Amino acid sequence: MxxxxxxxxxxxxxxxxxxxxxxxxxxxxxxxxxxxxxxxxxxxxxxxxxxxxxxxxxxxxxxxxxxxxxSPRGRIHIKVCRTLSCAMAGSVKLGHELAKRIGCPIGETRGIYTLEFVECLGNCVRGPNVQVNDKLFEGVAPEDAEKFVLKLGELDKSGELAAKPSSDLPQGGGDFDSPAYKG
Ligand code: FES
Structure with a gap:
């Protein structure tokens, strides 16, 4: 690079x-x-x-x-929460439905998409939660997978899924000695 x-x-x-x-x-x-x-x-x-x-x-x-x-990721990076509350609300099924519709296996990148399961996104009461790039979508039901993919296409076209510049991200908390990180 x-x-x-x-x-x-x-x-x-x-x-x-x-x-x-x-x-x-x-x-x-x-x-x-x-x-x-x-x-x-x-x-x-x-x-x-x-x-x-x-x-x-x-x-x-x-x-x-x-x-x-x-490794390189697709322009649309979809993270489906699979932790308990979201899993009970159907997120695992949702992940598989999304995989079928975008043609990208879970944990992989295909074309413009990367799809993966992740752990808690911190919005447990409103699952299933899905984070796409910087945007959080809550209450995405498995039966709405098709509509959700269409919506992502529209948001991508309008630029609303573009990643926020790092200058807009929260500052601080990023030390190798941070209690949040013991790498
Ligand atoms: S369990 Fe999914 S956001 Fe917490």
Whole structure:
């Protein structure tokens, strides 16, 4: 992946907002994910160099946080919650219905789609919950899978599924020493 001077500058500007370089880890990783769509060895080494950590630390975060990927994803990334409340509301069936309709097996990428099951999306009372890129959809019944796929097509066309820039994401909480992360 080509590390441009623009990317270097954006990283430097983010890192300058934190007292320690490594505290900018989440922001830097979101920026790289947003720029390339996934991480390869060169972008992992780049992130490590900017943050003053070892590549193994970056790999640790990559495997811990599901929003980062080590392989290219489709433009429409569908995550179906399969944790208990959503599963009881039909999310597992919904996942399989979606797979049939978009022609993409669960856990894989086909064309513009990536489809996967994930754990709790934090909206348990309104399941089945589905997150598509940055957008959360609640109460998506399995029998509405067809309608849901059509709706995604419309939202994609209108640009409403475009990922938010990393500058719009919540700041902070991104240290390798964070209690949320013990990679
Ligand atoms: S169980 Fe699905 S959002 Fe929590």
């Amino acid at each position: 080509e590390i441009t001077s623009e990317l270097e500058s954006k990283c430097d500007a983010l890192i300058a907002q934190y007292p320690k370089k490594r505290s900018a880890a989440m922001m830097i990783m979101h920026l790289i994910q947003e720029t390339f769509g996934y991480f390869d060895d060169s972008s992992v080494k780049f992130a490590a160099r900017k943050l003053g950590v070892e590549p193994i630390d970056v790999y640790g975060m990559l495997s811990f946080y599901p929003m980062f990927s080590q």
